[in-house]
Amino acid sequence: MGKRADSVIGLDLGTHVFKGVSLRQKGDSRLVLTNFASHQVPEEFGSADDLAHHVKSLLRELGSSKACAVAVSDPAALLRIVEQPDTPVDLLRNALRWNGLAVLNQECKDFVLDVAPVSMRAGSNGRAATSESAGNVAVQSMTKTRYVVGGLLRDKVKQISDAMNKVRLPGQVLQLAPVCSFNAFEIAYPEIFNHEGFLLLDLGHLQSTMLIGSKGELVLVRSVDYGGKALGHALTAEEALDEAAAWLLIQQGDPGMADVCRTSLSRLATEVRNSIGFFEGQREESIFRIFVSGGLARFETILQTLSDELGLPCEIWDPLETCEVALPSGKREALPHEFVSLNVACGAAFEYLRS
Structure with missing residues (x-):
């Protein structure tokens, strides 16, 4: 190049x-x-x-x-953090492609995969394809190397x-x-990234993704099949109400819509809470605030609802x-x-x- x-x-x-x-x-x-x-x-x-x-x-x-x-x-994309004996990334990538079921609980033959050690910043080779996954990823031991494994069909x-x-x-x-x-x-x-534990919550259209990092290291990745589309269906009572009107009411802080929003967001809040508990249970660290991104983060009602449900400040970044x-x-x-x-x-x- x-x-x-x-x-x-x-x-x-x-x-x-x-x-x-x-x-x-x-x-x-x-x-x-x-x-x-x-x-x-x-x-x-x-x-x-x-x-x-x-x-x-x-x-x-x-x-x-x-x-x-x-x-x-x-x-449909794939992301895992796995522990393996120290292995050249090219060798590990090929091994996972043909034996993904044994390590990732998922066949990977139809995926373009990439692998990088977690100790390196994610995607440092400039061509990593890394994605969400529905599974939790844990660090159990420091005797092996932790790798980010990502793939796209x-x-x-x-x-x-x-x-x-x-x-x-x-x-x-x-x-x-x-x-x-x-x-x-x-x-x-950079200060928070390199010196603290943090949780990034990206609110997408079909999925929301949680990334937990600590002192520059990606520790946990998890995605939940909940996003703006699901919340929109809840707010419009399965399209009985005009969608633009529903979002306007949310923007205006309508109490009735806030209750609908809280009920719908409770499932996402539970998954976020579980991920924080998993992280804090594995490490002697705590998450003190949540950094939120995505189109839904524009609505103060949504940020406040998540903050109330989680008992932690949820703020845009x-x-x-x-x-x-x-x-x-x-x-x-x-x-x-x-x-x-x-x-x-x-x-x-x-x-x-x-x-």
């Missing part, structure tokens, strides 16, 4: 909204946000042409770039690759969304905390409303620029 560009577009190919950021790196390594955009998309694409059409619409608003880093949200990788080639902007980085979020938090809040902003006035005014959902796109771009 030739010399890396000093600017990059980071794309978050979500299951409901595509997000993108355009970042430039100055000579002194400072990062500058020069543009961002988002577009609502279907949950699934029938072909690479369909995907390319929506990517092109997003890129049209973001502008041109020589480099692109892509992050993927996919409920081969057909999905091909569809994305074909689509990016069609828009004439091949992705130099392909990662899964949770790892990008973890990487973005490292850049945005800004992936652009350490970045400069050089945006047109209209985009600058919109940024305070949009940054909560740019964590994954930022993480993908950060990974390209620091690799």
Whole structure:
């Protein structure tokens, strides 16, 4: 690969909204946000042409770039943290591909896999495909090496690759969304990342993902099949109420809608509480606050409900905390409303620029 560009577009190919950021790196390594955009998309694409059409619409608003880093949200993707004897990652990757059932309780022959030691920052090789999983991951012993194992279905990788080639902007980085979020938090809040235990809760459309880290190390990853789609169904009484009206009532803090919200969010809160308990039971550390991202994090009612249910502060975090902003006035005014959902796109771009 030739010399890396000093600017990059980071794309978050979500299951409901595509997000993108355009970042430039100055000579002194400072990062500058020069543009961002988002577009609502279907949950699934029938072909690479369909995907390319929506990517092109997003890129049209973001502008041109020589480099692109892509992050993927996919409920079928795989993420585990496993303990194995110290093994070269190429050897371990091949072993897991053919013997995944024994180690991961899942067949992996149809996945593109990547592996990285947990002691390294996630995705440090710049091409890791790492994703959510429905399972807990535990650290039992320090006598073995802990590895992050991530994968994406081969057909999905091909569809994305074909689509990016069609828009004439091949992705130099392909990662899964949770790892990008973890990487973005490292850049945005280095003191917390390197010196504390923390929980990142990303509220997606179909799934919500929990990432627990401690002193720079990814400790636990878990995803729950609950997100904005499920909450939306609850708020609209299975579409009996207009969706836009329901979300407006949530934004206004309507007491009746707040009760519906609390009932719906209780399942997610239980899963978050269980994950915190698991982490604190395994390590002599505590989680004191939860950092929330995703479109749902825009609603104070949702943040307050989660805080009440969990007994911990739930606060939004800004992936652009350490970045400069050089945006047109209209985009600058919109940024305070949009940054909560740019964590994954930022993480993908950060990974390209620091690799």
